[in-house]
Amino acid sequence: xxxxxxxxxxxxxxxxxxxxxxxxxxxxxxxxxxxxxxxxxxxxxxxxxxxxxxxxxxxxxxxxxxxxxxxxxxxxxxxxxxxxxxxxxxxxxxxxxxxxxxxxxxxxxxxxxxxxxxxxxxxxxxxxxxxxxxxxxxxxxxxxxxxxxxxxxxxxxxxxxxxxxxxxxxxxxxxxxxxxxxxxxxxxxxxxxxxxxxxxxxxxxxxxxxxxxx
DNA sequence: CTCCCGATAT
DNA sequence: ATATCAGGAG
Numbered sequence: 001x002x003x004x005x006x007x008x009x010x011x012x013x014x015x016x017x018x019x020x021x022x023x024x025x026x027x028x029x030x031x032x033x034x035x036x037x038x039x040x041x042x043x044x045x046x047x048x049x050x051x052x053x054x055x056x057x058x059x060x061x062x063x064x065x066x067x068x069x070x071x072x073x074x075x076x077x078x079x080x081x082x083x084x085x086x087x088x089x090x091x092x093x094x095x096x097x098x099x100x101x102x103x104x105x106x107x108x109x110x111x112x113x114x115x116x117x118x119x120x121x122x123x124x125x126x127x128x129x130x131x132x133x134x135x136x137x138x139x140x141x142x143x144x145x146x147x148x149x150x151x152x153x154x155x156x157x158x159x160x161x162x163x164x165x166x167x168x169x170x171x172x173x174x175x176x177x178x179x180x181x182x183x184x185x186x187x188x189x190x191x192x193x194x195x196x197x198x199x200x201x202x203x204x205x206x207x208x209x210x211x212x213x214x
Numbered sequence: 215c216t217c218c219c220g221a222t223a224t
Numbered sequence: 225a226t227a228t229c230a231g232g233a234g
Binding site (some may be wrong): 042043044045047048051079080081082083084085086087192193 | 217218219220221222223224
């Protein structure tokens, strides 16, 4: 059940009031390290990724340096992150391709980004939003849950939720919608134990309505 | 759909 | 013990 568009607007207005300039929590120092950090963050926590990327980016903050570092040493740097074998392989190959195809720069182009190994639509949307200021909404596990649970943007697939979000989010909220939703999902509308008593949009949410009656 | 996978919270 | 974490590829 989708909430009304008027309620959607109020939903964003409340989150924006609490956090006017929301920011992500992955550490990075340029578009390239942002891209790498997001690739590494698949099925892992930001805290865990940051722990590994601190030393890693000190050693390699460009594709050229990453290739020079090599897959074996990269793997050692990210061993504490899940899925580290695939990620190490992808980051090295991705870095080589950035040098070959884009003069070592991160392309401002969704198709070019998605063509890189380890980069899907979600990661491409994050880079386009954060590095280039485009009003994309990257649907990750948190946003998928928040969209469905609250009724803000219901959908059975991440594509459907992204579509619903882009259609239902007023233009004035689009640039920061991604961060408001992910932070809301991470700290309030959590997967296992949602903190409904602390929720600023509880009266707008269909999920709490159900649990109150139940 | 399954596989990749360690750290953390519950 | 197990669900979950800024997913993507085969």
